[in-house]
Amino acid sequence: MTEDNMELDQLFAQARQAQPALSDNLAVRILTDAEAVRLERLKPSAPRRSVWARLVEGIGGWQSMGGLVAASAAGVWIGFAAPDFLPDPATILYPEDTSFAVANLGLDTSFLEDAE
Amino acid sequence: MEDLTSLPQDVRGTECAADASDDALLRQFAEGDAGAARALTDRLAPRCFSVAMRMLGNRTEAEDVTQDAMMRLWKMAPKWVSGQAKVSTWLYRVTLNLCVDVQRKNRPDRLDDVPEPEDNDLSAAEKLQEAARKDALQTALSQLPERQKQAVILRHIEELSNPEIAGIMGISTEAVESLTARGKRGLAAILAGRQDELGYEDD
Numbered sequence: 001m002t003e004d005n006m007e008l009d010q011l012f013a014q015a016r017q018a019q020p021a022l023s024d025n026l027a028v029r030i031l032t033d034a035e036a037v038r039l040e041r042l043k044p045s046a047p048r049r050s051v052w053a054r055l056v057e058g059i060g061g062w063q064s065m066g067g068l069v070a071a072s073a074a075g076v077w078i079g080f081a082a083p084d085f086l087p088d089p090a091t092i093l094y095p096e097d098t099s100f101a102v103a104n105l106g107l108d109t110s111f112l113e114d115a116e
Numbered sequence: 117m118e119d120l121t122s123l124p125q126d127v128r129g130t131e132c133a134a135d136a137s138d139d140a141l142l143r144q145f146a147e148g149d150a151g152a153a154r155a156l157t158d159r160l161a162p163r164c165f166s167v168a169m170r171m172l173g174n175r176t177e178a179e180d181v182t183q184d185a186m187m188r189l190w191k192m193a194p195k196w197v198s199g200q201a202k203v204s205t206w207l208y209r210v211t212l213n214l215c216v217d218v219q220r221k222n223r224p225d226r227l228d229d230v231p232e233p234e235d236n237d238l239s240a241a242e243k244l245q246e247a248a249r250k251d252a253l254q255t256a257l258s259q260l261p262e263r264q265k266q267a268v269i270l271r272h273i274e275e276l277s278n279p280e281i282a283g284i285m286g287i288s289t290e291a292v293e294s295l296t297a298r299g300k301r302g303l304a305a306i307l308a309g310r311q312d313e314l315g316y317e318d319d
Contacts, residue, residue: 008304011253012272020169022162026179030161030186034145034153037190042148 138203139196146193153190160204161186163274164211170269171215173254181214201283208276208284212266219262256306264299271296 056065078086136144136152138159144152164185168178188210189203196203257265263285270281271292278289278296285292 005300005304007307008300011307015170015253015273016275019162019166020175020178022165022182023179026165026182027157027161029179029183030157031153033183033187034157034190035150037187037193038145038148038150038153041146041194 139198142189142193142196142203143198145190146196156189156203157186160189160207163204164207167208167211167269167274168215170254170257170273171212171265172218173258177218181211181218184214185211202280205280205283208270208274209286212284216262252307253303256303259306260299260302264295264302267292267295268299268303272300 056062059065059068136155138156141152141156141159145156161182165178165182168181168185169175172178172181185207189207192206257269260268266285267281270276270284271278276284278292281292281296282289287295
């Protein structure tokens with residue numbers, strides 16, 4: 001067994017001396033990978049956007065938001081003080097007397113009368 | 117006099133890459149230092165390739181495993197916790213696992229490296245002789261059970277310490293000693309043409 005071991009030890013020594021070299025091609029492949037990973041990591045990640053910011057963007061940006069705000073304000077103003085030439089929205093939606101309509105549904109409307 | 121050693125690694129720069137630990141280089145790479153990748157490649161890739169070459173006995177496969185193992189190192193860099201283990205230990209383990217994967221893929225129906233009986237004894241003997249002329253050790257290694265082969269390569273070719281091999285293989289140092297001893301006996305038997313003495317039991 002000692003002879004076997006000597007032979008083995010010689011083979012191990014040879015193997016250690018004849019370590020296979022890394023080819024230039026492989027070194028380039030490895031460094032290309034490293035560079036790709038490095039650059040990927042350095043790339044600024046897109047900042048997290050708030051729900052509000054994304055909503056504004058979806059509508060069409062701040063300019064559109066301005067238009068939307070103006071239109072809403074006009075609507076509120078018309079609601080408070082409708083010009084004479086505009087019909088009363090209440091009569092368009094509910095052309096009949098509302099108490100009559102409720103009574104016609106056959107519901108108990110006594111509570112309405114009590115309220116009056 | 118200011119104590120320069122207390123300065124963080126990135127302030128001192130990468131010109132001392134040769135002295136820096138693998139840990140420090142890996143951190144520098146994670147912080148975006150390309151020079152650290154080169155230093156780590158110079159230092160670790162040859163060891164990784166050498167083990168893969170001995171495990172697989174095939175240059176193309178060993179190169180692919182090395183590239184794959186190093187790729188895992190680059191991706192793992194930001195998560196590395198300094199001081200927990202050696203980078204080289206981690207990389208050796210990844211390399212061995214990748215080699216096992218390659219071997220399984222090549223031989224999906226075989227659990228181990230036990231040579232199958234050849235139909236034609238003459239041609240088998242010729243093939244063995246031819247291979248032996250090329251690299252007797254490699255031929256013998258390829259006939260060892262997987263874990264014995266790993267232990268023998270790390271101990272006698274990579275010249276790692278038993279505790280380090282234990283860390284790589286995830287076993288006790290006693291188990292490493294047992295594996296290397298059995299591996300050496302197995303190799304000696306194979307080289308002496310006494311394959312019949314081989315025990316294929318593995319851990």
